[in-house]
Amino acid sequence: MRQEWLAFIGSLRKGSYNRALFDVFSGMAPADVVWHEAEIRALPFYNPDMAPPPEADHFWQQVRSADALVFFTPEYNGSIPAVLKNAIDWASRDPQGSPLVGKPAVVLGASQGLFGTLRSQLHLRQILSFVGMELVQRPEVLVSEAHLKLEPRGQLNDPVAVRLMKTLAQNLYERVGRMLAV
């Protein structure tokens, strides 16, 4: 059954390792998964006083219509980058009600450090649980020393991570499939 997955890439950097990780993971999803990328770059810092700009309407529409959210996070100072937290804050404040509640999600991350986004993933999983998402928690995918393993356009030289990513994609696909079957 066709599934729509929405990727959140928590780095705005050209040449981002997390974008490269997205390229790898998107190639592993079953063939009837349709990928979209959440447009988080143009979102201003969330401010309840502000009339939502057109970018927010578009973003809310993207999140509403997704069957699952897939987060790719770097680690910035032991946590997630502000751009990712800002996007989650915007999503949670959809005037039609938060589309995050009950929606399946997975987390992956790549950093150049030795701990491979361990700390940022812990924070992100806590935030996503708080906003009511249905996290597929396992297997955990942490790519450390990303500069040694990830190449642009979809090459990951880490057989263990590749195996875990395939299992994670399958686990998410099955979770969404069960949800859509209800």
Ligand SMILES: Cc1cc2nc3c(=O)[nH]c(=O)nc-3n(C[C@H](O)[C@H](O)[C@H](O)COP(=O)(O)O)c2cc1C
């Ligand atoms: C402000 C800032 C803080 C960072 N803090 C951490 C950190 O706490 N732990 C870590 O492993 N890497 C840290 N890094 C390095 C990033 O993980 C690394 O630059 C990574 O490649 C960023 O992801 P990207 O390639 O997808 O942009 C930091 C980088 C920046 C710019």
